[in-house]
Amino acid sequence: MSIAPNPAALLEARQADMLPAVEQELQACVAAAEGHGLAEYAHMLAYHMGWEGEGAGPKAQGKRVRPLLVLLSAAAAGGAWQAALPASAAVELIHNFSLIHDDIQDDSPLRRGRKTLWTMVGVAQAINAGDALFALAHLALQRLAGRVPAEQALAAHHILPQASLTLTQGQYLDLSYEGRSDLTPADYWPMIGGKTAALLAACTELGALLGGASADRRACYRQFGEQLGLAFQVYDDYLGIWGDAALTGKSAESDLLAGKKSLPVLYALEQHGAFAERWAQGPLTAEDLPGMTLQLEVEGAREYIQREADRLTEAALTALSEAGPEAEAGAALEELARRLIARQA
């Protein structure tokens, strides 16, 4: 019997401390948007954040993975995680701004099991609500003043908009890929690099920065977040085709039915085999799914994506190890990373 806590217990203990503090910080940040005559405006933001309206609660709030990455990185770098709370709120607000705009751009009716904001208040007000969260994200960093040295705060003000810009570049690529039939895996990486990895890289870099890491170690934490983001997205694409519907909460083959150009599909299209031939003939139907899913595997897409996920996971964990994290916080951070990218297959 060992007295050293296992990584799962370490992560859960940290989460129990950090998650309520994150929610409190987020609410304090969003409260800056309140004002006379602005009750409905504030309600839109609180609805999207999962605090108000039908279906409000933990499920509607999401897992707050990005704030946890910030705070655990700060602790792993040897700092007090509390000082990084404003940055943890900032990245979550950026994430949520992008979700509001994504839902409009993708015409999505549902998000985390609830009606998307634009379906309730219209496109015009929802665009504006997204803009408000974007502004609040940058304003959140103001709360670093007095908690960290000025040069750290200034560096945080540089990291956040750079990640936001890269996010819009990934989103541009994603939107521009619709209707294109000439895409390959080479087109995939810059798209998810922008859409997913840039913000996760900012999370771990901000945490390391505010935890007092040296420039070299900050670069390792950043690399950890970047590779983790790529691995996470590849894993998400895997689940979108081969995931257990009961685990993911969505139809196991939904990505194929939706025509999503995920990594397995782009890989198979480049093989110019039977999968690509059928794909070119138009949207798949439910009857096509078993055969096409098998065909993906026959053509090597499943093996390819497993290999890529393993490679990226390895790269992420190597970068984390090179960052030389403090033992317990580092173990919790590694556990969080493993949960995000664990292949349940």
Next chain:
Amino acid sequence: MSIAPNPAALLEARQADMLPAVEQELQACVAAAEGHGLAEYAHMLAYHMGWEGEGAGPKAQGKRVRPLLVLLSAAAAGGAWQAALPASAAVELIHNFSLIHDDIQDDSPLRRGRKTLWTMVGVAQAINAGDALFALAHLALQRLAGRVPAEQALAAHHILPQASLTLTQGQYLDLSYEGRSDLTPADYWPMIGGKTAALLAACTELGALLGGASADRRACYRQFGEQLGLAFQVYDDYLGIWGDAALTGKSAESDLLAGKKSLPVLYALEQHGAFAERWAQGPLTAEDLPGMTLQLEVEGAREYIQREADRLTEAALTALSEAGPEAEAGAALEELARRLIARQA
């Protein structure tokens, strides 16, 4: 014959120096968005900024009033205006982000005589292009590093997102007023305070900050920008009804035909007279215009709006005077303010 240059000549000399530098700074900031596979994305931003595509050129770029306010305020506060260039680009990028989103929200086909971005690339890509300019605005402030002390740069990072947030509050009010028939002038001020005055206040405050003004003087510059913004919008509403079509480039009565709830209309609605009675019956037609324009005047709306414009102009110029600006830059700044709010009536 006097050898002291007059205010108009002073302003024009400053503009001749500053405007090319602003354009260069803006282009350097937007270049941060370029990248492999992003040519079309960068082109969208350059199109909206007036640099590329059909109709590109000075008219498509607008007057860059906000950057001039930043730079003249910096000079008036005794600083080198060149150090404030990144902030001047930042406010112009915020302004342009909001125009892209406004045009989507208002379903506007034209902006500065050219097709609006969303009509060319679709709503989804245009939302994202606006988001990109929003990110670039905050990223622009990074270029202050090394040009001004860290605490000035940090203060600039606080002012910009606060102004952006207030902008979204004004936009929320504007959108929420559509279809409402119970509005009065009291509803007008917070709306234009957010939509127009907040960013102008940020311009003059940023200029003063980066020009090295004391906290007291910064507050005077901010007040100058705020009142100038309100006066400018009131004047714009005046021109929307009583302006000379040849001067404004739009149909003299377009605001009445468009059903815009501008200040003269809100004033008249509160009188519950013949104007309000006809207004309640539905959209005006071209035949209604001469009678309704006269009715506005009969009910006192024209006099009211002239009085408000005078009051706000006076408040703006008093605040500028209290800021104790350097003589020549101050005269140029006052001249710019007078040109923005001069009633040509």
